[in-house]
Amino acid sequence: MAKPLVWLLCIVQFVTFVLFPPSSFSPASQEWCLPVLSAVLALVGTLQLMLRRSPYAWPWYVISFAHGINIISRLMLFLPRAAVRVQGELRLNTLYVVLAVASMLISAFYLWYLEKYEVRNAFLRRSA
Numbered sequence: 001m002a003k004p005l006v007w008l009l010c011i012v013q014f015v016t017f018v019l020f021p022p023s024s025f026s027p028a029s030q031e032w033c034l035p036v037l038s039a040v041l042a043l044v045g046t047l048q049l050m051l052r053r054s055p056y057a058w059p060w061y062v063i064s065f066a067h068g069i070n071i072i073s074r075l076m077l078f079l080p081r082a083a084v085r086v087q088g089e090l091r092l093n094t095l096y097v098v099l100a101v102a103s104m105l106i107s108a109f110y111l112w113y114l115e116k117y118e119v120r121n122a123f124l125r126r127s128a
Contacts, residue, residue: 067107
């Protein structure tokens with residue numbers, strides 16, 4: 001597996017944590033707190049792997065934990081936020097549904113991808 005591709009995918013993983021409609025980032029909403037915490041956890045794990053080249057397993061566990069929490073929190077918020085009341089009738093909140101499903105699928109991809117031997121080995125090698 002090409003090392004630049006692995007590093008690029010590890011940097012792009014943070015997109016999955018911020019995939020929310022703009023209304024979710026209002027100061028009145030607490031919806032954005034857990035994804036921001038998950039992104040910080042994933043950042044700590046990624047920095048340990050990319051900059052410090054940590055041979056330990058805990059950075060991988062932290063990143064996997066962050067993506068798992070992302071999936072669980074999206075599932076918990078999915079049904080309450082999937083429908084909105086507009087002029088007395090319920091309508092599908094299409095933007096939220098699409099972004100939530102995309103975020104869960106991307107996190108599931110990262111849970112699978114980061115467990116591959118070739119990916120973990122790419123971080124341990126000193127030369128590309």
